Amino acid sequence: MTDAPTEILHATQCALCEHGYADLTMQDIADETDLSKASIHYHYDCKHDLLLAFLDHLYERFEERIDDPDGETPAERLCALVDSIVTERSDAPAFQTALLEIKAQSPYDEAFRERLQRFDDAYVEAVREIVEAGVADGSFREGVDPDVVASFLATFVNGVQTRHVGVGHPLDESAEAVHTYIDETLLVESSTGNATGSSGGVEIGGASE
């Protein structure tokens, strides 16, 4: 049994997946717990505070997830880092949608923006370090600028999520596109081998749920 505040944060995630951010009510969250709506107000002063706490909670898990991605070579690690966001997870689709809703609210909310900035900064930095390692290591081209590539990939990954949520563009197609980008633009061209040890031969048209 976890303590109430943590249980509420967990319930918030469930409720977000089921109802989305826009339609999220305190009652929805309460319904995912053994507590009443009033109890949630006992632990978190207002809805806004709860959401901020939730984002902070989420960031901690995010940080762990992107820290030290799987893979031997920088190319593999870079792909793993991209996939960690792009690849579909069990509860992902609905949750990604809710996150995009929150992103879209960030201009109206300084505190949200600040939190999202942390996610972005952490991700860009993680990518940058790997690219930097790849260049030092000799597996990436000499010309590549880690800062530029990191920002480019971060932007692209944002696009993957948005386009997936917005028009249902399949994630695996996007994933393959990034892998191709990494192989062709970043890697020094030795053999045509792709160090991209990702899902072999994914093709277009996977009907995503």
Added chain:
Amino acid sequence: MTDAPTEILHATQCALCEHGYADLTMQDIADETDLSKASIHYHYDCKHDLLLAFLDHLYERFEERIDDPDGETPAERLCALVDSIVTERSDAPAFQTALLEIKAQSPYDEAFRERLQRFDDAYVEAVREIVEAGVADGSFREGVDPDVVASFLATFVNGVQTRHVGVGHPLDESAEAVHTYIDETLLVESSTGNATGSSGGVEIGGASE
């Protein structure tokens, strides 16, 4: 003076910029017109119908805008097409935000999704044609697949908007990143000359007075 329905659509855009999608009320829209809230219900049965009509209205302007972009060479035209969405305009930031809010609602609304799909399809197709022309024309590498590149750029452009709205990532930096991508990945490497002249662009919802 325009007719009432058109005036209401215009008012919808203004209200969206001022209040965002999430906080948009029928009263907000009415306040941007000489009409009352009830009058808007006279012309559009419900809020949802009005929003759909607004998206249709927007699509018409979007189609015209991306049709036949400025530029002599395919590379120039491609950059113009990218810039037409990426480049900032006076009232753009707020409106881009509202559009992202709508995108984030698309999973909950079949009709929205259908409209957004049209935007995406039209844009991808416009890019594809230009890339195809570039390959035929010899200015782009032989290996490039117009479909893949078009989808890649469409995804990236989505990311540009999302990252701009979500964490305030500067648009011009993104624009430069795409230009670099086009120069280095698409263009056959003759002289390092970049045909990439960034032009004053337009985008999804240029509010014409």
Added chain:
DNA sequence: CTTAGCTGACTGGCTGGTCAGTCAAAAATA
């Protein structure tokens, strides 16, 4: 007894949508 945790019942504000009725202009009628 005190207090932390919790709750049902309630409130106040907001918002989409309705409705009876106003009004001017077009259409019909004499």
Added chain:
DNA sequence: TATTTTTGACTGACCAGCCAGTCAGCTAAG
């Protein structure tokens, strides 16, 4: 032409439902 009727555009007032947040009070543990 003069008068009446119809109709399209519009409106203020109102309603029903929803939801964040409040509060007095309950209970069990220390």
